[in-house]
Amino acid sequence: MKELHYDVAVIGGGAAGVAAAISAARNGARTVIVESSSVFGGDLLSGLPIDGCRTTGGEWIVGGVAKELFEACRELNGYVGSIYDRRNICIVMINPRIMSFVIIRKLAEYKVKLLPYSQVVGVDYDDGILKSVEIKNKLQDIRLSADVFIDCSGDGDVCVLCGVPYEMGDSEGLLQPMTMVFQLKNIEPMKLLQFILDHPENCGLAENPNSKKSAKELAQELYDLGYPKAFFSGNGPLMKRAIESGELHSCSMLAFNPNSTDRTVVTVNTTRLVSRDCMTAESLGDSIIALSEQVENAYRFIVKHIPGCQNAVLDGIAPRLGIRESRRIIGEYYLTGQEVADGVKRTDGIAKGGHEIDIHGDKLNHIRATIRNAGSYDIPLGCLIPKGTRNLFLAGRCISADRVAHSSARVMGTCMATGQAVGTAAAICSKEGISTRDISIEQLRRTLKEQGAILEGTN
Ligand SMILES: Cc1cc2nc3c(=O)[nH]c(=O)nc-3n(C[C@H](O)[C@H](O)[C@H](O)COP(=O)(O)OP(=O)(O)OC[C@H]3O[C@@H](n4cnc5c(N)ncnc54)[C@H](O)[C@@H]3O)c2cc1C
Numbered sequence: 001m002k003e004l005h006y007d008v009a010v011i012g013g014g015a016a017g018v019a020a021a022i023s024a025a026r027n028g029a030r031t032v033i034v035e036s037s038s039v040f041g042g043d044l045l046s047g048l049p050i051d052g053c054r055t056t057g058g059e060w061i062v063g064g065v066a067k068e069l070f071e072a073c074r075e076l077n078g079y080v081g082s083i084y085d086r087r088n089i090c091i092v093m094i095n096p097r098i099m100s101f102v103i104i105r106k107l108a109e110y111k112v113k114l115l116p117y118s119q120v121v122g123v124d125y126d127d128g129i130l131k132s133v134e135i136k137n138k139l140q141d142i143r144l145s146a147d148v149f150i151d152c153s154g155d156g157d158v159c160v161l162c163g164v165p166y167e168m169g170d171s172e173g174l175l176q177p178m179t180m181v182f183q184l185k186n187i188e189p190m191k192l193l194q195f196i197l198d199h200p201e202n203c204g205l206a207e208n209p210n211s212k213k214s215a216k217e218l219a220q221e222l223y224d225l226g227y228p229k230a231f232f233s234g235n236g237p238l239m240k241r242a243i244e245s246g247e248l249h250s251c252s253m254l255a256f257n258p259n260s261t262d263r264t265v266v267t268v269n270t271t272r273l274v275s276r277d278c279m280t281a282e283s284l285g286d287s288i289i290a291l292s293e294q295v296e297n298a299y300r301f302i303v304k305h306i307p308g309c310q311n312a313v314l315d316g317i318a319p320r321l322g323i324r325e326s327r328r329i330i331g332e333y334y335l336t337g338q339e340v341a342d343g344v345k346r347t348d349g350i351a352k353g354g355h356e357i358d359i360h361g362d363k364l365n366h367i368r369a370t371i372r373n374a375g376s377y378d379i380p381l382g383c384l385i386p387k388g389t390r391n392l393f394l395a396g397r398c399i400s401a402d403r404v405a406h407s408s409a410r411v412m413g414t415c416m417a418t419g420q421a422v423g424t425a426a427a428i429c430s431k432e433g434i435s436t437r438d439i440s441i442e443q444l445r446r447t448l449k450e451q452g453a454i455l456e457g458t459n
Helices: 015-026 064-075 096-109 157-161 189-198 215-225 237-245 281-305 337-342 403-409 412-432 441-450
Strands: 002-011 031-034 079-084 090-094 113-115 119-126 129-136 141-151 166-168 182-185 230-233 253-258 266-269 313-317 327-329 349-353 357-360 366-369 377-380 392-394
Touching: 002 015, 002 412, 015 031, 015 064, 015 096, 015 141, 015 412, 031 141, 064 079, 064 090, 064 096, 064 412, 079 253, 090 096, 090 253, 119 157, 129 157, 141 157, 141 412, 157 327, 157 392, 182 281, 189 215, 189 230, 230 237, 237 281, 281 313, 337 357, 337 377, 337 403, 349 412, 349 441, 357 403, 377 412, 392 412, 403 412, 412 441
Parallel strands: 002 031, 002 141, 031 113, 141 392
Antiparallel strands: 079 090, 119 129, 129 141, 166 327, 182 266, 182 313, 230 253, 253 266, 349 377, 357 366
């Protein structure tokens, strides 16, 4: 078995893992990122909108690594823009192909060692200390030791291998649906937007309780912006008819998200498969087949019924199956849905969330609620310290939170913010030779702010 040692080891190369690795390395730690696929960036490469960077009210609440990646995309003409969707969310849109390139360049710039095709399958863990993880890949078994580990595996694999408790799903174990996201090119944005203007009743608009404008006025604003941004609602006449006739699968939404600066490429988020099992290979294989059938039906529906899409070409599916929800690891602090809904601020916050409460259900069910005052809430470091551990952090969608809080904190902007927080914290712990519990929150917050993180001063 090959032996490797780093100051900081990040497991998982999604939105959280990339931000964690960049931040650890920037703060002087020799850093490695271990990823079971060959792709670094996770859903940042899916074409989905990056939520949680701005509040519903429009304030930026995530800066730092996220903003640097957006700026690097912009330099390569891959930053589409930050748009208020006239529903309830301020999104950031990028070209995912450019983002995939930008992420690799950033990891390389900070000299992060990449271990692709490498799956963590075991741990040497005792009395709160994770000494090493065991990695399997094609040709090698690796024992990787580190001063500090960060679990960014999305499913909290490392924490679970260490025996940290977790929760999953609702009281009956039901999870948010899985989705296969797909891309369309050759969209004619102004025809699409004219259709929304003529038929706002088909769309989710005017859901922000702080906005006094009508759906029609907001459709006009979307038209004036000119981005192919649309949110067709499952309860609107267009989708409802198609769902009832069996032309379309049952789903609460069909969302178009712009992915190119020429405004002709969109990512579509609509397919849905509810399951209790999002981790076994057999179940995932079946899900891929079932969702690909939905992609084809949705594509046919869009071309036939949505103006501006008559010449749309199916331009591929996202690099991986979309899993919204799996384990929530129990940490030293447990964030509740009430704190999220109330927009609770804390003097020890190390990241902010601001995405709405957003629980996709089966069929047309979808729970959505704005954060108080269309603002943000603070996340303390305790949510990122797995219970009972002393040299392990976690970040991303598996942070310590109840299901309602998770439905907000799972979005990519917040994942990058928690990733940056623990990457920075891990570098400090490694440098000072201290446990994750002994870090000075004041020093961590100061360092994060110096490096662009937004921790206070917002609604
Ligand atoms: C269909 C769908 C739509 C969504 N829509 C939006 C949206 O519009 N806006 C938004 O902001 N967010 C959205 N989200 C949520 C968001 O995309 C994810 O919650 C977020 O990207 C999770 O990031 P992460 O880094 O925590 O985890 P992941 O992206 O899951 O990354 C974890 C990484 O770890 C790797 N890994 C896992 N286990 C191991 C192991 N044992 N060893 C090594 N590597 C491992 C995986 O391969 C993966 O690359 C959506 C999610 C889905 C599925």
